[in-house]
Amino acid sequence: xxxxxxxxxxxxxxxxxxxxxxxxxxxxxxxxxxxxxxxxxxxxxxxxxxxxxxxxxxxxxxxxxxxxxxxxxxxxxxxxxxxxxxxxxxxxxxxxxxxxxxxxxxxxxxxxxxxxxxxxxxxxxxxxxxxxxxxxxxxxxxxxxxxxxxxxxxxxxxxxxxxxxxxxxxxxxxxxxxxxxxxxxxxxxxxxxxxxxxxxxxxxxxxxxxxxxxxxxxxxxxxxxxxxxxxxxxxxxxxxxxxxxxxxxxxxxxxxxxxxxxxxxxxxxxxxxxxxxxxxxxxxxxxxxxxxxxxxxxxxxxxxxxxxxxxxxxxxxxxxxxxxxxxxxxxxxxxxxxxxxxxxxxxxxxxxxxxxxxxxxxxxxxxxxxxxxxxxxxxxxxxxxxxxxxxxxxxxxxxxxxxxxxxxxxxxxxxxxxxxxxxxxxxxxxxxxxxxxxxxxxxxxxxxxxxxxxxxxxxxxxxxxxxxxxxxxxxxxxxxxxxxxxxxxxxxxxxxxx
Numbered sequence: 001x002x003x004x005x006x007x008x009x010x011x012x013x014x015x016x017x018x019x020x021x022x023x024x025x026x027x028x029x030x031x032x033x034x035x036x037x038x039x040x041x042x043x044x045x046x047x048x049x050x051x052x053x054x055x056x057x058x059x060x061x062x063x064x065x066x067x068x069x070x071x072x073x074x075x076x077x078x079x080x081x082x083x084x085x086x087x088x089x090x091x092x093x094x095x096x097x098x099x100x101x102x103x104x105x106x107x108x109x110x111x112x113x114x115x116x117x118x119x120x121x122x123x124x125x126x127x128x129x130x131x132x133x134x135x136x137x138x139x140x141x142x143x144x145x146x147x148x149x150x151x152x153x154x155x156x157x158x159x160x161x162x163x164x165x166x167x168x169x170x171x172x173x174x175x176x177x178x179x180x181x182x183x184x185x186x187x188x189x190x191x192x193x194x195x196x197x198x199x200x201x202x203x204x205x206x207x208x209x210x211x212x213x214x215x216x217x218x219x220x221x222x223x224x225x226x227x228x229x230x231x232x233x234x235x236x237x238x239x240x241x242x243x244x245x246x247x248x249x250x251x252x253x254x255x256x257x258x259x260x261x262x263x264x265x266x267x268x269x270x271x272x273x274x275x276x277x278x279x280x281x282x283x284x285x286x287x288x289x290x291x292x293x294x295x296x297x298x299x300x301x302x303x304x305x306x307x308x309x310x311x312x313x314x315x316x317x318x319x320x321x322x323x324x325x326x327x328x329x330x331x332x333x334x335x336x337x338x339x340x341x342x343x344x345x346x347x348x349x350x351x352x353x354x355x356x357x358x359x360x361x362x363x364x365x366x367x368x369x370x371x372x373x374x375x376x377x378x379x380x381x382x383x384x385x386x387x388x389x390x391x392x393x394x395x396x397x398x399x400x401x402x403x404x405x406x407x408x409x410x411x412x413x414x415x416x417x418x419x420x421x422x423x424x425x426x427x428x429x430x431x432x433x434x435x436x437x438x439x440x441x442x443x444x445x446x447x448x449x450x451x452x453x454x455x456x457x458x459x460x461x462x463x464x465x466x467x468x469x470x471x472x473x474x475x476x477x478x479x480x481x482x483x484x485x486x487x488x489x490x491x492x493x494x495x496x497x498x
Contacts, residue, residue, distance in 0.1 A: 017102065017114070018113045021114035022117055025080065034076055061133040062139050062144065065130045068126070069122070070154070070194035071190050072122050073123070074190040075158070077115050077162075078189075081111060081162035081166065082182055084111060084166065085162070085163045085164075085233065086169045088107075088167075089166065105234055107234075107237055108237065109230070112160055115156060115159035119155045130147075131144065147197055150215070150219075156222075156226065157225055157226045158186060162186060164230070164233045165185070165186075166182070220259075224255050224258075227251065228251060231251060234247065241303065242302075242304055242305070243305050243308070245294070249322045252290050256336075256339065259279055260279065263279055269350075272347075273347040273348065275347075276346060276347035277344065278360075278363060280340050284337070284341075287340060287370075288373055288377055290333070290336070291332075291333035291378035292399065293329075294333060295333065295381040296329075296382070297385070298325065298326070298385075298390045298392075299326055299390070300325065301324060301472060302324070306476045309473055309477050309480060310477060311477060311480035311481045313481075316473050316474065317473065320469070320470050325472070326382045326386070327472075328466070328473070330378055330465065330466050330469075331470070333375060336374075337375060341367070341368070347360075366440060368448070372455045373436075373451070375459060376451065376455045380458065381399070381402045383461070409432055410435070413431075414432075417429075424439060425439035
């Protein structure tokens with residue numbers, strides 16, 4: 001008994017969701033069918049590779065193996081993860097899991113680890129044939145290793161996407177739409193990753209000196225996408241009274257700083273300024289989406305989150321922009337815009353080549369416009385959200401209305417100007433960032449001035465919600481510092497009781 005106790009302790013530390021999902025996967029009929037098809041594919045590939053008499057066809061054989069392996073890793077395994085997450089959400093098993101010691105993070109992590117086990121299993125089936133292609137020459141061990149690593153990483157990223165999409169079926173009114181969109185997204189990802197692994201990577205490695213940079217950025221991008229998808233999945237397993245927002249609000253500044261650091265580390269010294277400019281502009285475009293989501297949350301903290309606000313006032317106020325609430329979400333968007341705009345002066349400090357300075361000045365102008373749009377649309381979103389009562393379903397209703405405003409703001413002015421035969425940018429296009437950015441060179445001063453004035457006016461109307469959001473956190477922190485109320489003394493026992 002004593003010798004088995006450590007082993008029992010080790011087994012207790014395993015993720016219960018991982019153990020259960022792996023057991024279900026091994027006992028399922030789909031696993032046997034995919035296993036037989038994979039073994040048949042491996043046998044056919046082995047015969048084709050062995051029949052190649054030319055000793056320089058290793059690259060062609062390598063591409064055949066990757067074309068057969070990639071769909072298994074990026075479509076079959078992610079679809080199994082999607083159905084597993086959908087079953088948890090639809091069958092009510094997630095509530096039973098949360099009654100145990102499992103947290104939403106452990107549930108999602110267990111499902112991702114289950115997908116990783118399957119990916120390792122399927123990769124091990126194809127790895128011998130892939131290694132045999134090295135004997136045919138024309139391909140190096142580095143290419144084979146990089147392809148295997150990226151194939152497994154892509155499969156894991158697509159599995160995270162499958163888990164996140166599976167949890168979105170909690171919205172029953174759009175469950176069928178989510179099912180169709182999930183199949184389409186995973187199929188499109190499979191097509192893209194298969195082409196990249198089979199052809200793009202092999203072309204890059206033909207004596208290219210940038211393969212290390214490409215692989216590093218690919219790994220980082222997949223890791224960042226995987227982290228975001230896991231946060232999305234965890235938010236759907238989390239009770240509405242819990243804090244669902246802090247993970248998303250930490251994610252964007254963390255990824256932005258990591259991107260900037262990776263850029264400075266991998267790019268040549270003379271190109272760092274241009275690279276920072278090229279990085280900050282798309283990040284500002286992403287901030288528009290994050291700002292809208294943050295500004296469409298309920299105004300007040302839930303009782304659960306209010307009870308977890310730090311008791312120290314300074315710490316509570318520093319963490320306030322990361323807490324739920326559309327007032328605090330607006331303040332968070334303002335801070336993110338300031339952080340990303342600070343990359344432009346930093347880029348000028350590293351220097352921008354005179355030959356390309358005009359091009360990157362256009363990027364900077366576009367980034368300034370996107371910063372205004374992030375604040376402008378976040379203000380519109382917060383104004384819409386305040387028209388509805390509290391509740392997570394109202395958050396999504398507000399986001400839907402913001403999307404409708406965006407589509408109408410882009411489509412209707414185009415139709416009106418086409419009927420009136422008006423060309424160029426006009427103030428009617430103020431809700432259309434695409435048109436504004438396209439016409440920025442011709443009407444930069446007027447477009448930027450009008451957008452800046454409207455954004456300033458919109459932010460003035462949001463000062464009240466932002467201040468109230470910060471004061472709510474300060475009040476919750478002050479309440480935490482108060483001593484607990486003294487319990488009333490117990491009544492004295494009656495004489496007959498003694």
